[in-house]
Amino acid sequence: MGQAEVIEFLKSADKPLTAREISEQLDESYSKISKDLHTLLKWGEVSYIVIDKDTALRSYGCKRRLKLFFLSKIELDFIKDLLFE
Numbered sequence: 747m748g749q750a751e752v753i754e755f756l757k758s759a760d761k762p763l764t765a766r767e768i769s770e771q772l773d774e775s776y777s778k779i780s781k782d783l784h785t786l787l788k789w790g791e792v793s794y795i796v797i798d799k800d801t802a803l804r805s806y807g808c809k810r811r812l813k814l815f816f817l818s819k820i821e822l823d824f825i826k827d828l829l830f831e
Contacts, residue, residue, distance in 0.1 A: 748817060749782045753817065762795065762814030764806075783815055793818045 755772055756763070763771075769779040772811040794813045802808045 749786055749791075752779065752782050752786065756792065756815065756817050759816075762816040764812055764814060768815065790818055792816070 752768065753771065755768065758825050764784055765780050766776060767778040768783070772779065783792060783794075787794070794815045797805070797812050797814060798816055799809060802810065802812045806812060
């Protein structure tokens with residue numbers, strides 16, 4: 747499993763995902779997925795947004811801010827919907 751599989755998985759995802767969600771869905775270690783995402787960020791293939799604690803609690807049940815990863819070349823309408831619901 748490598749960076750190409752992470753890109754393909756993000757293409758099929760209907761919303762931005764955390765690194766933990768990606769690692770669970772691909773059945774890979776969190777550290778490997780995190781390293782792949784970092785490399786893809788460096789090359790501009792993947793982008794991320796950081797959501798604050800309140801939005802993370804409302805949307806994900808998490809009490810800390812989260813990074814949500816998505817492909818750099820896709821529309822950002824879903825992010826607007828997430829932040830301004």
